[in-house]
Amino acid sequence: MSDAVEYSPLYLKRGEEARLRAGHLWVFSNEVDVKRSPLTAFAPGDICIILDHAGKPLGVGYVNPNSLICARLVARGLDHALDRSLFVHKLNVALSLRQRLYAEPFYRLVFGESDGLPGLTLDRFGDVIVGQTTTAGMERLKDEITEAVVKVLKPSALVWKNDAGIRSMEQLPEYADIGYGSLDAPVVVREGGVEFECDVIGGQKTGWFYDQQANRDRMARYVAGKRVLDVCSYLGGWGLRAAAMGASEVVCVDVSQHAVDAIRRNIERNGLGDRVTAVKADAFDELKRLREQRERFDVVVLDPPAFVKRKKDFSEGRIAYRRLNEMGMQILARDGILVTCSCSYHMPRAALLDSVQQAARHLDRHVQVLEQLQQGADHPVHPGIAETDYLKGFICRVLPA
Template identity: 85%
Template sequence: MSDAAEYPALVLKRGEDARLRAGHLWVFSNEVDVKRTPLTAFEPGEIAVILDAAAKPIGVGYVNPNSLICARLVSRGLDHALDRSLIVHRLNVALSLRERLYSEPYYRLVYGESDGLPGLTLDRFGDVIVGQTTTAGMERLKDEITEAVVKALKPQALVWKNDAGIRSLEHLPEYADIGYGELRSPMIVREGGLEFECDPIGGQKTGWFYDQHANRDRLAQYVRGKRVLDVCSYLGGWGLRAAAMGASEVVCVDVSAHAVEQIRRNIDRNNLGDRVTAVKADAFDELKRLREERSRFDVVILDPPAFVKRKKDFAEGRIAYRRLNEMAMQILTRDAILVTCSCSYHMPRNALLDSVQQAARHLDRNVQVLEQLQQSPDHPVHPAIAETEYLKGFICRVLPA
């Protein structure tokens, strides 16, 4: 028996272990037998053994009495303590998948629950690792995570990008800083033979959206020789990839001046200035302006931020997706391609497709769905945890009725 047997116990009510035994990793506060094990007895992030009502161990996890999801299971049974050794093992298992998938070290290395480390995200940019902890348990294990990353990967630097709003649900502060080593030069991601400069401290999320890598790989047959508009471009990932795949002209649009400045640097870095331009503008305003000046594009790519961040935002967010798709269709040529995506977990795939279809009918257009898109395989879906599948999209052909 490992040290795990010495952790304090968190006991569940009768029958509340079924979801965990079916593979889920979350415990909600109303599932705990607080008479036997009061949640107030635990410190935020404290490691515990999770027991069913008959006091049989389910496994080892961590507790946060201040959160609706009050515990997360990290390992089943009592064979493993929750320590650096377990984290190193999980890192190596995660690494073996990514090394099978990618020829270069640019990918999401750890995707939380799906990689057995709930509350932890690690993105790899060559010899720089950018991490996020979104739970008190992982925040408390930060030193052990750092040691495990150094042991498994020997990086030049580990940056903690802990400024996500979701941390407030766990009563955690927001910050971004270097946790190990030093950044000696701008952080670079390589994708599709191109190089993109990223900002791990001031940029969005962890600096790059690896979840769209596989989808960007599918662009070539649609963009060759075409005029392309990349809306909500961020660092130009879709647009520059399209240009490298043979698009005749690409316009990248983003509302952030910082992002547009970085797109321009990435255009120069990849010698694509003859075909790619970057425009600072709100997506809706720019689509309206392009329609009014009768601009037309053969391919429009929509990769907006999440419009439905919470369940209660669904109705409003759905209207925003429909409106964005409708405005994009108004600037398409007669036989054109629309790539449309949503990273909102609370926007189901069928609801996104409905938004596209409603937009098409309103404009008297026909849509053919050519390909369905999902997150890249370095963001594996956990079959028992629906929340691990959030990205959805479609490559559509849009025709006159």
């Protein structure tokens, strides 16, 4: 590759290449041989060739000397430059999977490391693409990414939703704007025959949580003819899908007025006003109020934001998950269904299940796990990168002891 030889070398210390050879894509600052390739010689986002201690190239990546994860590998070997051509190739590979999985163009198109593009997320809403770059390297390559997206997908718009707090770790500014084309109509996602209007500039994340789509698909056997509570509802994903699957009554709860207003628009959009209501309230406060009012639901869905964003938050977050599950169980009807989830990578699946069991025993209830939930197939897990396996959940039957 003619361009690659022009990239600066980044040498690893002896033995530090093992994790990369095993499939991982990250280089930590303490793994770099700074005598041969001082990190101070790189600017954030510089492209580099990553080499082992013996000088054998591992591949091409990019550097941020200010970050603990100081480099990320994007292309193995030296056959590809980090340019539009490489992004076109990787987008086509990612697209082929999604087209195999989904009948309609609504999905996560690129899931960072799992699709060989660390630091990049692309979500597809029909002919609108919403992207996030969370690293200085991908930020520097935005023009090449945009050109590749336009070539492969020919979208009407590409929105950069770069307001995630994680960008601060790379010393990147936060912003959200249209990088290509224009938004001439509300952005709509269609899931299970239900339409949801999404705010892809001012909303949460990229505007929609595609990672739960397959899990919402699994609700039908549990909700038909039932009374359902959807806690931390956001745009009503679980609740409106439950209503479309035949739930007799659905209550959606979210603390954000912006989200509640959006839920109400989506209720009207889908003609579900006779069965679905939206309530603005804190999840814990509303569960307490419902318990005091002796309300009962056949199905309770708990899909909160991450309570454990960092490893040091684990103890406090674990208590929060237990408390939330306990309060959810307290308003379940006899022989009810609890759907409980965590998107916290630092909350292991076993710890979440333990919080469910502790909550049940405290209430003298018996839990049967019916199904285990994980992120959808458009968020594939990279077997060499544990961090890509983050979403976990359970569909549980809750009975008197």
